[in-house]
Amino acid sequence: MAYEACELAELARAAVPIGEHELNPDGTTRAPGIVLADAARVLTAALRFFEAAAVFERVGGADWHVIGDILNVSPHTARVRFAMSEAAFREELLSPEGTQSGTASEVSSLRAHMTREPLETALDLDDWVLRHQDGDSDLGTAPVSAGLVQRKTS
Structure with a gap:
């Protein structure tokens, strides 16, 4: 979810x-369609963030009633909207290293990497947050990775 938020922000x-x-003397754009194309990319990223946030909440224990209440829809509608994304995420967590579910693409490869290497991804996000920090709030040195719980290895 944090990665999707970072992409959206960028x-x-x-x-x-x-x-x-980029502008003509009259204030119009020199490249018609570019602003709309940029807005479409932002919207697509916002939808990925929205979906990732719902999956994050589900993995964290929120039931469909909570998700539905937040979105002002029925629990059934929330489940229909996000259940497949949640299932795909959980399947990716359980799949052996080096395998990918679905079609092979750059995005699924990146997600597979983030799933296999969450600490490395979180450290990259720490760096991004610290470079883009606004104001004087003290986020510490690990604003993303500090929230990770280390799994015990047997």
């Missing part, structure tokens, strides 16, 4: 600055 942040080279 896409949205990239849409903020507007350089002189």
